[in-house]
Amino acid sequence: MEERQAPKAQNHKLVVNNRKTSMVTGVLDVLSFDLNEILLETEQGMMMVKGTDMHVNRLSLEKGEVDLSGNIDSIAYSDIRPGAKQGESFLTKLFR
Template sequence: MIDPVKTKRQEIKMLNRKLLEISGVLNVESFDSEEFVLETELGFLTIKGQNLHIKNLSLEQGLVVIEGTVNGLTYADAHDKTKSFLGKLFK
């Protein structure tokens, strides 16, 4: 039987590529106007776009709301995140 307490859940709602609501967020790793990196229950999530900014942040509830023009969402596990960071550092 599946234990509902241990079940990971995440919802992503996007409205017209301008408003993004994400649940299941554990931490905001980094952000600027073109890229957000969030640690979520399902791995690291990178959001790319233009004029991105946080409209609402509640890590207690695991909720982040981002406004701006969203161009893409990409998941990576912790190993990929470290590899990507080191790759950028030593380019």
């Protein structure tokens, strides 16, 4: 019998420089973004970055990296529900 191993969680890192630029690793998906808010799904849960003139400068989902810029006012995390299945869409999670 084959032995299954749980997928190894990537490290998650958040670096903010002078509240103007940010580099995030461990990103699974960018769920939404506009000039005032960016919503990311990370290895450590959902991450919401709020501010003004927000932009996603670089996105590499293969590497799990995102570079953000703008006037960052707040960063908040919320846990992914333990029952959430990997690969489910955001809308499926939202309408549970």
